[in-house]
Amino acid sequence: MSESASGGSAQDRDADEDLATSLAGLAGLTSLGSTLESVLTQIATFAVQAIPGAEGAGLTLLEEGRSDTIVKTASFVVQVDDIQYSLGEGPCIDAAAQRQTMRSGSLGGDPRWPRFGPRVGRLGVHSVLSLPLITPAGVVGAMNVYAHGKDSFDEQSERIGEVFAAPAAVSVQNAQILAQTQRLAGHLQAALTNRAVIDQAIGILRSRGGLTSDEAFDRLRHISQHENRKLSAVAASLVEEAVNRTRLPARLKTPPPPS
Structure with a gap:
């Protein structure tokens, strides 16, 4: 064949x-x-x-x-x-x-x-x-x-x-x-996270200095420009600093373990 x-x-x-x-x-x-x-x-x-x-x-x-x-x-x-x-x-x-x-x-x-x-x-x-x-x-x-x-x-x-x-x-x-x-999903998630951190930082600045939301945001933006850092990074640092401050008194009040 x-x-x-x-x-x-x-x-x-x-x-x-x-x-x-x-x-x-x-x-x-x-x-x-x-x-x-x-x-x-x-x-x-x-x-x-x-x-x-x-x-x-x-x-x-x-x-x-x-x-x-x-x-x-x-x-x-x-x-x-x-x-x-x-x-x-x-x-x-x-x-x-x-x-x-x-x-x-x-x-x-x-x-x-x-x-x-x-x-x-x-x-x-x-x-x-x-x-x-x-x-x-x-x-x-x-x-x-x-x-x-x-x-x-x-x-x-x-x-x-x-x-x-x-x-x-x-x-x-x-x-x-x-x-x-x-x-895109990653970018959106990062944007939402950054927005939440910035809002927290604005709240901290308002509670400390009696600022309005706009004034607190301008303060963050000024720091960002002056230090040449991203706005979200400045906000995250401020939030982390505030959290550490609230934890310090709690640690000082904690009694030492019994000997």
Whole structure:
């Protein structure tokens, strides 16, 4: 029986199985209880498993108003991506900007990246497959998959990479949204805590000097500016000092233990 009659070559079947396994892992991925970086690293690890020829991967999450989050699955990827982002030139940058897959099997001589390619080639890394991570909301990031050998990625690798990139983009976006929600919740909780401490400090100043609320707040703000400290830090110090003062007389009145 021919390979076509039996459903393709063993190599093709192995590639499809690796892709299915990676997609299943992606579907079961959860961000709860994990950091954003660890989730992105898991996604990049699944990409290495899914894409034929891959030896390491890096994933870049783009966030407006924040530094890009960059993760890697192998030490040599760290070197390659550091070169890429320090130069501002490379396949990952172009993949995200142009919303297109970038593939090269000879980075050292690739005219698209005349500075990046030769430096990476001297490290012995010659092949790359860069995939934009696109959702209906736009490009959320890009993924680089690398190999040391030349022409390590063919059309099948590119096809599988693009199949993997579609659900991977959704997983990246979900992890990003959860991380943003957690950061917002943390900021709101900190703001509420700071407001409560400031209100307590205002109450202390009013009781001590017969000040109005506005006058007490102006006093706190003046101290903050004069000492170059955050208003909440000044308020917390004042509250802590007041608490310690109330505890001192209590300690002095406590009789010593019997001898």
